Amino acid sequence: MNARSDSLTRTKVTRPSRAGDRLFAGIATGAGVTILALLAGVAIFLVMKSWPALTARADELPGNQNFAHYVWPLAFGTLLSAGIAIVIAVPLAVGVALFITHFAPRRLASTLSALVDLLAAIPSVIYGLWGIAVLGPKSVGLQRWLYDHLAFLPFFKGPPSATGRTMLVVGVVLAIMILPIISAIVREVFAQAPRSLKEGSLALGATRWEMIRMVVLPFGRPAIISATMLGLGRALGETMAVAIILSVSGIVTFNVVSPSNPSTIAANIALNFPESSGIKVNALIASGLVLFGITLVVNMGARLVIARGVRS
Amino acid sequence: MATSASREQVETQQTATPTTASGPTAIEVSELNLYYGSFLAVADVNMSIERNKATALIGASGCGKSTFLRSLNRMHELVPGARAEGTIALDGEDVYSPTVDPVAVRRRVGMVFQAPNPFPTMSIYDNVAAGLKLNSRRIKKADLDVIVERSLRGANLWDEVKDRLDKPGSGLSGGQQQRLCIARATAIEPEVLLMDEPASALDPISTLAIEDLVQELKREYTIVIVTHNMQQASRASDITGFFNIEAAGQPGRLVEMDTTEKIFTNPSNKATEDYVSGRFG
């Protein structure tokens, strides 16, 4: 049997036969375009289904108000809860990231990171259950203390909730949920802080904290900013924890220790959608559109900050 | 695996007379200019690569030898913005003609790279057979066995791996991996085999093994080998071409090409003489 002649015919140098390549490239490109189409589709379909509510007369919407008045308390609650979460989570996340990269023994770094990342793996509904069953009741004492001593601040005007189902607790739970996201991004950047600069400052006699302040933190600043924005985006969209924990009355207030709280856009949808029909559904979807817009802006901003940080 | 009968046939194959293609010149290069975008990397190359001989290309780093080598099998244009002007004629057919599919060119002009790169998820057997199986040719297992054995024998690797053909290709030593890559390249029976510094990542013993292999391979294939190592060029090749650039930013050019003996003992060009006697590079 001649291996040379019958199984291998000499390939003539011929016309391009790129059909397979063109087809596959087309399919792959199609998948890429699908992403763009999907995002556009989200916007389009949401607008289609929100339109009736956006253009409704005041008496058609729940609460006898036009859409702007309907969505304003929800937007306020969304921003307030996310704001509390960010204020708590960012310093903690930066601290955790510093601990893992610069204070803990090197060998443990990956285990400790996995532990913190575990916080991100837990489904939000479980955070909600834990918040209402454990954290809320346990925090009643603290919230009462805050009311007793700091009621001159608008945040603690009170009267304090007896169940702990307050905006403060929601903010804390949201903070725990977004902490791993912020920490993971910041941790990676801290780990890449230029070694020569760090060793240089230590060689000049700086303490570890001074080295961190002079080299690591400035190096990580763009990452901290963009991680904060990403965490903010996540907190804005969080639904279940808020829906389960928060005791809602719908008023707009900065009072975070009382049982009367504004709801958030996402929680409001979760709570009311299953039982709604007609124009109420449109109103809920329209509020979702508003949420989509807010998170879109925040996320795009975060990516642009990263891009600018990478370039500089 | 092959029976003793077909093993005889395989052994006869190795001493058979060389290829069916005609003419002493395998590749004729005329007025070749190679660009990366608007930057001219290699200028005005004219050369004839002779069939069944080993041609070495030498020169200092950055003078375009590898770029030129890659243009011979149209791998140069994989870099975005890269293009070639001029003609490269393989057995009389212009490789850069617009009707020609680069994929077809690469089946006739094979390549072995500087760092051995066997496919990590495939066994030794599958690595050698990759060029055939991945091109979806329907080949009977028995035929494939014969080809794999022939290629591995041709790369002087058969005896070392014949008992572990189903083990991963990445489990071999550096020198063995490179011979595996050579076997993989020859399995599809190209006419020309390009080798881009094939021994530079290997230890001296493996390097000598590769050089000996080149002497055997040239009986069946036309070899073009780029090397930094002048001793290697003088040991392993019949013809040598010297590439050089005049100054930084200038394109590389083929300065002189002649029999290896002449280049290394009595070159015509001063720059060549400076290079081979070690005055620069």
Add this chain to the structure above:
Amino acid sequence: MEVAAPRLPRYRHLPAWAPWAVYGAALALAFAMSRMTGVNVALLAVAAVVLAGLVVHAWSRTVEGARQAVDRTATLAVTSAFALALVPLVSLLVTVVRKGAERFDLEFFTHSLRNVVGEGGGAVHAIVGTLIITAVAAAVSVPIGILCAIYLREYGRGKLAAAVTFFVDVMTGIPSIVAGLFAYAVFAIVLGPGIRLGVIGAVALSVLMLPIVVRSTEEMLRIVPDELREASYALGIAKWRTVVKVVLPTALAGIVTGVMLAIARVVGETAPLLVTTGVITSVNTNPFAGRMMNLSVFAYYEYKTPGVPPEPYFARAWAAALTLIIIVLALYTVARLVSRRYGTEIRR
């Protein structure tokens, strides 16, 4: 003339055991006081650590100097941050395990809530629903995601690729409830309002899974060295065959890990399913007809709208929560094991 050798300044240090002793003593005191006065132990522990921190700072300042004192306080702050981050994790896991154990029995896994009021019943309909919806979501998002990653890594060039990669990033930030609303809107326009189907939930989940699959697959394709692609091209193998038969198999372990992480992310999603799949008490295996229950919605409803007395409902909710956590942890663990075995670490 004799030149005196320069005197090196003397650095005094706190003894190494000093901070440990102070913190240890403070915490012991806090536990004791909590036992005696009944005040919440966590609050007292925090107060104790803060006070101890001040003591150590003052002590260090007098012995070692201000800069060292600040360094010690910074170390305390950073370590406390880490400990603080772990406290909710431990508390949550302990709570779920303790409360979920009550109904973590055979009946829970073999019965649904059909005709169940009060005690008894189970979540088999929810578990089946979770599996089906997640499977459909994966079936949709994984192929598209892998192909999109192939486009970005192997074919994409210029403005289109830049736009796609930018918007994939943006997509990771879509709130899950918005994805649910989108899926609902699509089906409502086609099939009429008030529609609730398992497949709508699956569509919402695939919107959430897609960017994760794309990003992690892209990372894996990036790790495959270019030399392998070159070797394949040099054999005269067409580009698409190279991608399918050389690049993808080499990246396969990492891609599988990425898919598992994407699944782990969506298996616990509640909000998008609340608005798309409805509530039902019995098993439904057809995603294209009728409502479908799933584990997270089950847990939510059992807790939010219990009957009277509420305890059996709460117990079922916690058991469902425990099941969910076990599933998620199992997926994460297997993914980590796979990636460690094949030597590729996935970044999120």
